[in-house]
Amino acid sequence: MLLCLSGCGEPDIVGDPESGAEKAAICGQCHGQDGISFIPIYPNLAGQKQQYMELQLEAFRAGRRINAAMTPHAQNLSDQDIADLSAFYANLDPRGKQ
Amino acid sequence: MLLCLSGCGEPDIVGDPESGAEKAAICGQCHGQDGISFIPIYPNLAGQKQQYMELQLEAFRAGRRINAAMTPHAQNLSDQDIADLSAFYANLDPRGKQ
Structure with missing residues (x-):
């Protein structure tokens, strides 16, 4: 049985943007509360x-992708956290706060 | 003397969005000609x-960041290519073609 964390076949976990908004408080310090980064080297x-x-959060969590700032934040994320955070940011206006 | 490729202190290389547009033809096949990706796993x-x-293109080029799709494309990029491509995409409307 192939274990699917997220994003393949029938999603076991569905991201909740509202939960993601609560979980994103700390992420906003670099990526902006509206998802537009304050810092030029952060996306x-x-x-x-x-x-x-x-996929990026999973890679940071698993150490397949390494970044001094992101790794400590990603290490303790659950699959649900990853799905919620991703859903939150994906649903924001790409221009940021309007 | 600290060699600065780009993005630190006085930039030796300045990205040209118009040159970047020409160089981005192949990138557009995944990332979209307007910078909005066709493929959910590509940004x-x-x-x-x-x-x-x-920084991401430099990391892909140097092998510090590994992705089966990106690595072959990044390996032969020059510093100027990286600056031009980055300038091109940075200047696009975040909502894509309007």
Whole structure:
């Protein structure tokens, strides 16, 4: 049986943007509460592809992708956290707060 | 003397969005000609932070970040290519073609 965390076949976990909004408080310190980053070397996340963000958070959590700032934040995320955060940012207006 | 490729201190290389548009033809096949990706696991690039994209392309080129699709494309990019591509995408409307 192939274990599917998220994003393949019937999703076991469905991201909830509202839960993601609560969980994103700390992420907003770099990525902006509206998903537009304050810091030029950190990406905007507003309107980004949900599945892409899930894969990146999973990669940071698993150490397949390494970044001094992201790794500590991703290490303790649950699959549901990853799905909620990704859903939250994916649903934001890509231009940021309007 | 600290060699600065791009994005630190006085930039040696300045990205040209018009050159970037020409160089981005192949990138558009996944990331969309307007920077909005066709494929859920590949990121939108429209309006993304220029410096962030430069760092990611440098990381893919150097093998610090690994992706089966991106690595072959990044391996032969010059510093100027990286700056031009990043400038091109950073200047696009984050909502994509309007």
